[in-house]
Amino acid sequence: MTKLKGKKILLGITGSIAAYKSAVLARLLIKEGAQVQVLMTPAAKAFITPLTLSTLTRRPAFSEVSSEESWHNHVELGLWADAMLIAPATATTLSKLAHGLADNIIVAAYLSARCPVFFAPAMDLDMWAHPATQENVRRLLSYGNHLIPVGEGELASGLVGPGRMAEPEEIASYLSKYWQQEQSLAGRKVLLTAGPTYEAIDPVRFIGNRSSGKMGVALADAAAKRGADVTLIMGPSRLSPQHPGVKTIRVETADQMFQAATRFFPDADISILAAAVADYRPKEASAEKIKKKSEGLTLELVKNPDIAASLGKTKKAGQLLVGFALETHNETANALEKLEKKNFDCIVLNSLQDAGAGFNVDTNKISILHKNNKIRNFELKSKAAVAEDILDEVETLLRQL
């Protein structure tokens, strides 16, 4: 975790029972060589004392923008920091951060900060699941802030579920990893395909699939965060990448995805094909809505271009091509066959037999299969964490080219 050495961290602590863990967190960051300036909300003082924190960090812990004797310059604090970390972040704090309601020193410093901001929420599971909270989180992510995912388990209310603050060790390693990965793909061009494709039957109906595009969007964000120049070719999906650097090209059909991918592929250093492309499309899309006149209806389907296989054929030395395989049976054998046939450098396998893996869920459980039959199996993780694993693997392959 040496990446924390010398880093200046503003640690914002808000009023949650998880605040007792912030002392351990502060201690951990200091031990790793960071300088930590604690900011607290008045509510946080009910859970942990400023004295504990100032003793651990060897700096006074500020809980007011001003007191009778002094004014703490939140603008200066915001500019001083290499990172701002708000842990725990309560539902109230998320709301204030999302809306810029600067009635305490943490939100005031947050609005002035030019550094990356990380927040580790902590609350009861229903508060966490509430659409208002989730909307605030989305907003904060859309401003480029970083969410340190909540843990699952027993909560202070006695209920069990998601909402716990990540453990101090996880938070510290999240920050460390951020600095470690920073710019590790700088100067690299990454091409991604994601989402489903829709193949028109008539102006109203289409053939599609259950892909949400989540995995591809997570990959796009993760690659952009590492400094890559990312082009995301995205089938119909309601999702968008959060990272402002990602260039997104929206397409609808496999053919449109094929055209776009073929155009960008020659310049790409790394291409990751996470899209669930329809294998067939109706031979002809009816210009008018098909009426239900007869008892049955037969659609004639024709094969779509195989984008992966086509790119695989034109792949040059120095280019990496990564595929996905979503299988329901004979997973490994099928994936290895695709790896070979489509000329992938490696293939990411997710099995629909694993709970929490595959379409339309926030988690995934993958294996990465290599040409030499080497297989790496990973645990069930958030798609964001899976994206990091995939990019780590890609970076290893890149170094071997």
Ligand code: C5P
């Ligand atoms: O053959 P299958 O569809 O299972 O292969 C999956 C891999 O091939 C994925 O990486 C997918 O994005 C890619 N693919 C493609 N074009 C197709 C079909 C699949 O790029 N027409």
